[in-house]
């Protein structure tokens with residue numbers, strides 16, 4: 618048995634607010650997948666994958682895109698293209714590669730992160746400017762500026778157009794590359810109305826994930842100019858990310874793009890309602906105004922801290938959440954969470970916190 622099992626639930630999960638990654642494909646999505654035209658993806662001959670990457674390239678306003686098995690691979694390949702070993706990349710301290718990509722930045726690209734202390738995941742141009750290493754034989758070479766839209770562990774925060782403009786302006790001034798981790802870019806699009814192509818325009822590389830709020834079982838697409846995507850293909854092949862009849866999966870992603878984008882607004886509305894109800898619960902620290910998309914991060918005053926709170930919630934009420942770092946709890950709304958689940962989750966939280 619592997620020693621490092623992810624946190625498999627020891628108790629039956631009735632309401633799963635762990636992440637928007639846990640959604641299961643709907644019957645219609647499965648049907649679209651089952652009958653998708655397929656071919657050898659590695660050779661560029663899978664029509665369903667080809668159609669999807671064209672759609673994504675257009676959506677992100679880039680010349681080309683490549684299908685990859687996961688968002689993690691999009692990030693790791695981008696790091697390896699933009700950085701040489703020893704180079705430095707600038708990101709918020711909550712950025713995904715710092716916490717959940719198994720040290721890939723160090724292990725694969727050999728890049729060194731400089732974590733900035735942003736406000737709920739959003740750092741400023743001044744913070745970036747002040748953090749840049751000097752061009753000196755002693756310092757790591759500044760190479761890449763990184764933005765995560767939305768900022769997941771920080772609570773699904775949206776980077777506003779002006780925030781992005783300011784930090785990418787600094788990047789341009791210093792001839793640094795720019796990367797957009799768009800795992801939840803479409804959540805931001807639905808919340809703000811700013812098209813994905815406008816956001817991605819400031820970045821050399823950008824990607825979206827199909828297996829999060831969009832509800833597909835797997836896959837992500839990484840976009841950039843033709844040289845970037847050619848290089849991404851080389852690394853995809855090297856890492857074993859090239860596939861064969863991947864159109865089955867890509868068809869799920871295309872179905873998600875066609876049917877599950879607008880409905881992200883429902884997840885946001887539910888997250889907001891959840892946040893408002895939790896904020897009025899004694900023992901919870903949360904400002905509902907900070908909940909901008911489908912992620913609710915809060916502090917909890919419970920003996921044993923956030924971990925004990927989550928175990929009680931799961932063991933006694935079948936409600937699963939996750940840790941967001943800094944002793945905080947994260948709940949995420951998604952396709953498989955309706956109004957009744959939100960209400961039941963709030964009652965469960967109140968019951969746990971009311972226990973002596």
Ligand SMILES: Cc1ncc(COP(=O)(O)O)c(C=O)c1O
Pocket residue numbers: 638686687688689690692713765767769798800801826828836837
């Ligand atoms: C912001 C962010 N980036 C990257 C990833 C990695 O995506 P994947 O799970 O598809 O590898 C995640 C996954 O949760 C994420 O939240």
